[in-house]
Amino acid sequence: MSGATETNSTKAIHPVYTVTNIHTKVRVLGGTKVTYSSWVRLVKLHTKGYKVLSHIDGTAPPAKIDPTYDTWSEIDAIVLQWIYGTISDDLLGQVLDPDFTAYDAWSKLQNVFLNNKGSWAAALEHQINNLTLRAMTPLEAYCQRLKDLSGQLNNVECPVNEKRLVLQPVRGLPSKFDTVAAYINQTSPNWDTACSML
Incomplete structure (x- = not known):
């Protein structure tokens, strides 16, 4: 019995939960001091390092009936917070949407910068x-x-x-x-x- 308790308590947490302040890792994208390409490189570097690159690279999420969906959704919300937290207020107004996933916000930002x-x-x-x-x-x-x-x-x-x-x-x-x-x-x-x- 104690072995099962020990296994549950020592279960590793996902690396994404260890990030307490994304601003120490990724600077704010505003179009002047930090360029879009620099911001993209920094975000990709950190999403890869924290094992969440699949949330912005177009990988399909699990189905809502999949038992891993709730965890995926929670992690996706954290990645979405990283994106929203590292863009200027002007850009935030253009991409903020209550139904967006991290990939939706990522794609919208890409469109903002590359469509014009x-x-x-x-x-x-x-x-x-x-x-x-x-x-x-x-x-x-x-x-x-x-x-x-x-x-x-x-x-x-x-x-x-x-x-x-x-x-x-x-x-x-x-x-x-x-x-x-x-x-x-x-x-x-x-x-x-x-x-x-x-």
Whole structure:
């Protein structure tokens, strides 16, 4: 009798129940500081690590009459909370639905970001083309903003190749950067090297 009690009390809990604060693992998606592709990578990484990737990858849930359905539904509600808890209030308003599963919310967010690719791409291209160091200082923030815009363009299937990304910050630099700008133009280093040179 004590053996059965011991087995029940030592039964392992699902890893999803060990997450107490998703914000320490996944940053809030708002479209500017955290790009959609970065957010997707972080969420997928954590759903895989906590053994709940099947809740967002399109895997069919068990039937409602299946004995595992209640547990699945409870875990799905936790994953849905992760999604809702890591998006901005504006995005939450677009995807909040009382009947959604985690996969429904995941798909809706994907549609929000990818269905308007043309208009997103045009707006992002405008931003990246008009961003200058004079408009945004310090230099680290300027380089990070260019990288973020590049990531967002990649999300809408208009990738910025590394050469263009490296040459973009050189444009419009103050004259004190002339020597390093000329060197970057001539050698086309990778992004990290160009940023550290600046």
